[in-house]
């Protein structure tokens with residue numbers, strides 16, 4: 751379970767988020783929508799512990815118990831921008847970003863291969879990242895966020911620039927993670943993508959929570 755309690759964020763005297771309050775159960779996939787500048791990326795960054803809330807808090811529960819270990823071990827974050835080394839191969843990027851998973855390189859290599867396979871990147875495993883298409887780079891970005899096999903996954907615009915076929919791979923990966931009981935939170939401007947995979951919806955406007963609840967036809971007309 752993920753519990754977001756009255757989260758506020760002030761940046762340079764601006765109230766970017768005001769009293770964001772919701773909780774998610776295992777297996778939930780939440781889509782955050784709202785106009786540009788609404789506060790979606792700021793909220794995702796807070797959930798992923800990259801930013802701290804000014805007020806309020808976020809609690810992570812595992813098997814019903816409040817998790818008090820190292821948060822980095824249980825969360826995965828996929829940033830909006832491409833964030834890896836273009837001059838390295840996919841394999842070397844995965845090995846580098848997965849280095850802290852284990853002292854055993856073969857374990858990391860297995861995870862790297864599995865991530866590449868899940869994202870349809872096995873044929874390009876030894877290809878330099880600079881040679882990849884925009885959609886393939888997006889998938890590498892997602893793969894890095896999932897290397898640790900995290901229970902909580904936060905993705906900022908995961909399918910920007912991803913073509914239709916690759917989007918299917920991303921959708922399948924997200925569904926599979928949800929089936930395993932993981933919690934996924936993502937932002938997207940593509941309402942059809944959100945509609946397809948998310949069971950929960952959060953609408954933010956001007957930092958304020960306008961709606962949180964099930965994704966249904968009635969609410970779709972209000973986005």
Ligand SMILES: Nc1ncnc2c1ncn2[C@@H]1O[C@H](COP(=O)(O)OP(=O)(O)OP(=O)(O)O)[C@@H](O)[C@H]1O
Nearest residue numbers: 761762764766784785786787788789790791792793
């Ligand atoms: N580091 C910062 N310094 C100043 N203002 C910031 C900073 N980060 C965010 N903001 C402001 O906070 C507000 C919310 O930004 P945020 O990026 O979270 O919105 P968003 O909903 O993700 O927008 P988009 O859909 O364009 O990505 C904006 O008004 C933005 O200008």
